Amino acid sequence: MPRIIACYKWVVDEAYIRTDSSPELDLEYADKKMSDYDRNAIEAAMQLHEKYGGSVAAITVGHPDDTKGVKDALSRGPEKAYFINDPSFENLEPAQTAAILADVVTAKTEYDLIICGEGSSDLYAQQVGPRLAELLDIPCVTMVSKIELAGEQLIAERKVDDGIETVSLSLPALLTVLPDINSPRIPGLRDTLAASKKPVIEIVKDELSGDFTPCLQVLASFKANMERNGQKLSDEAADIALLLDTLQSKGIIARGVK
Amino acid sequence: MDFKLSEEQELIRENIRELVKKYLDPIAVEIDESSRYPAEVIEQLAAGGWMGMPYPVEYGGAGLDYVSYAMVIEEISRSCAATGFTVSCHTSLASGPIFNFGNEEQKQKYLVPLAKGQHIGAFAVTEPGAGTDVGAATTTATLDGDSYVLNGIKTFTSNGPVADTFVVFAFTDKSLGGKGLSAFIISKDNPGLKVGQHFYKMGIRASQTSEIILKDCRVPREDLLGKEGQGLQIAMSSFDHGRIGIAAQAVGITQAALDESISYSKQRVQFGKPISKNQAIQWMIADMATDIAAARFLYSYAAFLKDQKQPFTKEAAMAKVFAAEMSTRHTSKAVQIHGGYGYIKGQKVERLMRDAKITEIYEGTSEAQRMVIAGNLLR
Numbered sequence: 001m002p003r004i005i006a007c008y009k010w011v012v013d014e015a016y017i018r019t020d021s022s023p024e025l026d027l028e029y030a031d032k033k034m035s036d037y038d039r040n041a042i043e044a045a046m047q048l049h050e051k052y053g054g055s056v057a058a059i060t061v062g063h064p065d066d067t068k069g070v071k072d073a074l075s076r077g078p079e080k081a082y083f084i085n086d087p088s089f090e091n092l093e094p095a096q097t098a099a100i101l102a103d104v105v106t107a108k109t110e111y112d113l114i115i116c117g118e119g120s121s122d123l124y125a126q127q128v129g130p131r132l133a134e135l136l137d138i139p140c141v142t143m144v145s146k147i148e149l150a151g152e153q154l155i156a157e158r159k160v161d162d163g164i165e166t167v168s169l170s171l172p173a174l175l176t177v178l179p180d181i182n183s184p185r186i187p188g189l190r191d192t193l194a195a196s197k198k199p200v201i202e203i204v205k206d207e208l209s210g211d212f213t214p215c216l217q218v219l220a221s222f223k224a225n226m227e228r229n230g231q232k233l234s235d236e237a238a239d240i241a242l243l244l245d246t247l248q249s250k251g252i253i254a255r256g257v258k
Numbered sequence: 259m260d261f262k263l264s265e266e267q268e269l270i271r272e273n274i275r276e277l278v279k280k281y282l283d284p285i286a287v288e289i290d291e292s293s294r295y296p297a298e299v300i301e302q303l304a305a306g307g308w309m310g311m312p313y314p315v316e317y318g319g320a321g322l323d324y325v326s327y328a329m330v331i332e333e334i335s336r337s338c339a340a341t342g343f344t345v346s347c348h349t350s351l352a353s354g355p356i357f358n359f360g361n362e363e364q365k366q367k368y369l370v371p372l373a374k375g376q377h378i379g380a381f382a383v384t385e386p387g388a389g390t391d392v393g394a395a396t397t398t399a400t401l402d403g404d405s406y407v408l409n410g411i412k413t414f415t416s417n418g419p420v421a422d423t424f425v426v427f428a429f430t431d432k433s434l435g436g437k438g439l440s441a442f443i444i445s446k447d448n449p450g451l452k453v454g455q456h457f458y459k460m461g462i463r464a465s466q467t468s469e470i471i472l473k474d475c476r477v478p479r480e481d482l483l484g485k486e487g488q489g490l491q492i493a494m495s496s497f498d499h500g501r502i503g504i505a506a507q508a509v510g511i512t513q514a515a516l517d518e519s520i521s522y523s524k525q526r527v528q529f530g531k532p533i534s535k536n537q538a539i540q541w542m543i544a545d546m547a548t549d550i551a552a553a554r555f556l557y558s559y560a561a562f563l564k565d566q567k568q569p570f571t572k573e574a575a576m577a578k579v580f581a582a583e584m585s586t587r588h589t590s591k592a593v594q595i596h597g598g599y600g601y602i603k604g605q606k607v608e609r610l611m612r613d614a615k616i617t618e619i620y621e622g623t624s625e626a627q628r629m630v631i632a633g634n635l636l637r
């Protein structure tokens with residue numbers, strides 16, 4: 001009967017980011033959403049819960065305005081949520097996010113398994129999961145595409161470059177999951193309406209045991225620019241040679257290819 | 259006053275969008291072409307609790323407010339107007355009267371499976387000789403022992419071919435005029451009820467429409483809905499609710515036309531620049547967006563009044579006539595923006611233009627809406 005904690009991040013929905021002629025990103029109309037792989041993390045937790053019983057709680061660190069995210073997370077099934085928030089917790093460095101989560105998980109929760117998404121939709125630093133496991137001093141398995149429980153043992157499949165690796169470990173443990181692990185269900189109408197009635201444990205900065213003043217400051221965000229030369233080349237030998245020369249001189253392909 | 263959706267409403271909208279994108283978008287063209295009822299999508303909607311949205315949880319519904327309900331109908335219709343209407347007809351026209359006028363046994367027996375989406379509902383008032391003039395109906399219900407015997411033909415019954423439960427109107431006493439009309443709940447298993455001709459339609463082709471033939475159809479007395487003679491009131495009250503859904507459906511259709519027009523006009527290059535750079539195109543798009551916003555406020559306001567338990571007959575009629583007429587106007591403009599490509603099957607705007615027209619006809623024509631509005635103002 002595993003007690004599971006699913007971590008999620010409430011991020012800017014890239015679909016709403018506008019770009020115009022200015023170099024900066026226009027976030028004015030940007031809505032927020034649950035980070036994509038964190039949906040998989042919650043779904044994975046719910047599927048384990050449906051199969052093996054136990055409990056599922058959601059946890060997040062964010063801005064106090066991110067209450068919609070809490071409802072969203074709860075509509076996906078968890079029975080309660082830990083909402084750690086402060087106006088300064090908007091652009092946290094992944095190491096700090098992990099430290100804050102570790103602080104609350106240690107002080108306020110009991111768990112057998114923690115599930116995170118492999119990386120967040122905005123930064124994709126893949127840091128929070130492994131760092132959190134390290135701080136809690138529990139084993140961590142990343143790139144997980146399948147989970148099964150056998151008593152106290154957890155069997156996880158990892159999708160790595162050269163194939164699938166099957167690992168077994170004992171609980172408590174932390175997993176970071178890939179999107180391949182499941183296809184998250186779309187919350188039904190009753191799930192959304194029920195979410196508002198589930199308990200939310202709010203934790204503000206003063207209640208944390210460390211100093212978590214953000215060490216990262218975002219000054220501006222610019223859009224990635226792809227410069228195009230607009231140079232047209234034919235399939236004539238001279239043009240092909242020119243193309244190779246140009247690519248080599250820019251260091252895009254290695255010398256000696258000719 | 260508050261124009262902002264709550265967080266809950268935003269989540270509901272995102273979820274229905276996702277569901278529709280996953281299950282309805284991929285088949286919308288096919289079900290229009292083949293006039294196929296999308297049973298698999300209706301099953302998904304039922305599983306998510308979208309088939310009994312405004313009814314209390316104890317009757318199998320979700321207990322949703324009407325503003326959000328209408329918003330969901332808009333979102334479904336934005337993908338497929340026929341499916342939006344199937345849900346709206348099932349929910350407001352068929353389930354609505356049972357919730358509003360049914361007794362406890364009727365609610366348990368009929369509303370619960372309807373609201374859970376296990377059963378589909380239909381509403382049959384229109385007859386070949388009685389459209390706008392509901393009172394001209396000739397279907398009769400004669401009391402014989404413990405049951406009524408119904409005889410007559412209903413036409414244009416939406417969901418008729420797929421429904422499990424029908425709300426049917428018949429005269430228990432023709433001599434009383436409108437006060438002699440009564441409403442009955444009839445199961446599809448009743449041997450006296452037969453699905454007649456299916457209609458082959460211009461638009462909302464995935465919505466199933468047929469005749470319903472009542473031949474010595476015995477309906478037990480306990481399935482009389484409300485009281486004898488209450489039929490006209492029940493029908494009119496159902497239309498009041500239903501019209502909010504039709505207005506939302508029209509807004510969904512037009513929003514889709516706007517979405518398509520924006521993306522197409524930015525892509526289509528003529529005279530060396532996207533056609534969206536021409537003021538002529540820009541004005542069509544600006545007018546479309548403005549009318550959509552106005553129509554959305556109108557239906558939301560009618561729904562809000564209903565949620566507040568205030569009269570909303572006039573406002574629902576206003577929302578419906580405005581939304582329907584702007585929808586036919588602008589879906590035609592959307593085809594115009596697409597030029598020849600907009601006239602070709604498979605282009606979404608071609609379907610939208612055909613789908614829009616029905617919103618001016620059913621649940622009371624535009625003329626009938628104006629009669630309702632004027633009747634309210636000139637009392």
Ligand SMILES: Cc1cc2nc3c(=O)[nH]c(=O)nc-3n(C[C@H](O)[C@H](O)[C@H](O)COP(=O)(O)OP(=O)(O)OC[C@H]3O[C@@H](n4cnc5c(N)ncnc54)[C@H](O)[C@@H]3O)c2cc1C
Nearest residue numbers: 381382383384389390391414415416619620621622623625
């Ligand atoms: C696809 C579809 C689905 C439908 N679904 C259902 C359903 O589920 N259940 C159901 O019961 N019915 C349904 N209907 C019937 C629909 O509600 C009627 O078609 C509608 O009420 C109009 O009736 P009619 O077609 O007989 O037109 P008519 O009433 O004959 O009207 C013809 C024209 O005359 C105008 N007119 C009529 N009377 C007046 C007047 N007094 N003053 C000014 N103008 C007037 C009308 O506005 C219209 O323009 C459906 C119809 C269609 C096409």
